[in-house]
Structure formats: C-alpha cells, structure tokens
Amino acid sequence: MTTPTPRVLVASAAAKGEIFPVKTIISHQMETGLRHDAQGRVIPRKIINKFVCRYGGTEVFSVDLHEAISANPFIEFHLRATESGQLEFIWEEDGGGVYRLEHELVVA
C-alpha cells in the first residue's frame, strides 16, 4: 500500500464567533479484515481508527472510525472560531501509524 496522504481544506481566517467548515481526507484502503486473498487467507484489518482535531492545543473534535467507513475516509466537520491559533489534525492507523497536518487560523 502506498503511504497514506492526508489533506485538509479549511479557511485561513475567520470572524470571531463564526462557524466554519473543515474538510479532511486521507488516502487509505481501509482494509476491513473481513476479506480473503486468492489463497483463502484473511487479509488482516488495517484501517484509520481515530481522527482528532486540536484547536489551540485543546481537543475539540474526534472520530472513532470503524470498518464501515469508506476507503479514503472523508470527514467534514464544523468549528466555531474563538481565537487565533493552530489547528492540528491527527489520523491514527492500526499498527501505530500516525499522520498529521497543521494549519494556522487567524481570528479577527
């Protein structure tokens, strides 16, 4: 499998109190562990099992992902702009892989 590549689409500036969307996606097979290969062996589960968004160092949104989340998991969520700060996006994979992105948000 190729290395999962995360991407985030979010504004760089927001008005105080504004609700803004965050679109995230990571390229990933999301192998369920329910499939078999040509020899009849179970293909082991390998999914992104957790997504976390921190805002100014505080966790503000998270997702527990299970096998029924489609390949290349897309998650759109909404935050309220309270102050300028860093947004951190963290994806955790079965087996310990961690993928991250950071984004600076200016709130005026």
Add this chain to the structure above:
Amino acid sequence: MMGLTRRDVLMAGSAALASPLFSPGTARAQDETMEFVERLTGRTATVSDRLHLKMPAVFPTGYTVPMDLDIESPMTEDDHVKRIRVFAPQNPLIEVAGFSFVPQRSVPRVSARIRLAKPQHVVAVAEMSDGKLLMTKTWVDVATNGCI
C-alpha cells in the same frame, strides 16, 4: 457429520439478531430500532427530531454512501452534544463511527461516507450533556452491497 463451525455459530447468532429487525415501513420498525439501541447501549433512547441524519433513500453502490448528520443544540456548557454514534445494524460489523464534540468550539454537524452491506436503516444515537440518549434512523436502499 461435521461439527458446528465458528462461522456457523456466528451466522446463527447474527441471523437471530438481525432477522425481524429493520424491515422498511413496518409499524414495528420503530420499536425494533429502540430495542436494538437498548441492547447495544444498555439504556433507553428517545426518538428526537433534533437529530437529522440525511442520507440518500436510494444509492447505486454500498461502497461509499454519503451521510450528513446535524443535531440542533446550543452547544453551551450546560446543554451540548457529547457524542454521536452511528450504526448499520445489517452490516457484518454494525458500528460505523463515533463523533465527539466539545461545548463552544465544535458544532454537531458532520459529513462522511460509509459502507453498507445491504439496504437497511442506519441509526444515529446522540449522547447529550445531561446524560440523555436521543436517536433517529433513516432507510437507505443500496443497489450493490459494500462488501465489507
């Protein structure tokens, strides 16, 4: 004669769990969903129109069905949504996702794409800050299964 395989046990178990549940449009469907949520969480959930689970009624593929969730909540310290869990009771693995929120800074409005193994009711259960469980469900007909 062959003994009962693990697969047989699993299939018998899941068939028993799934058999009368979630037939579309029956008067019992609502009771069945409530029962399902109660069995899963050990608590009683209230059907609420504050929860909006928007999914296509018919979709060509079960691999990637769009799902929009929106919950009406002031998201204050005293009154907010803590968590939403989504279930697909007719999937081989019924749990789909759990979304967690915090007051003031996140808004309980999310979208994702999910796999559905067959036509079924998708169920959303919201845990509120006062401990109450609210729920809703929506019927989705998929033409080809999501083979998960």
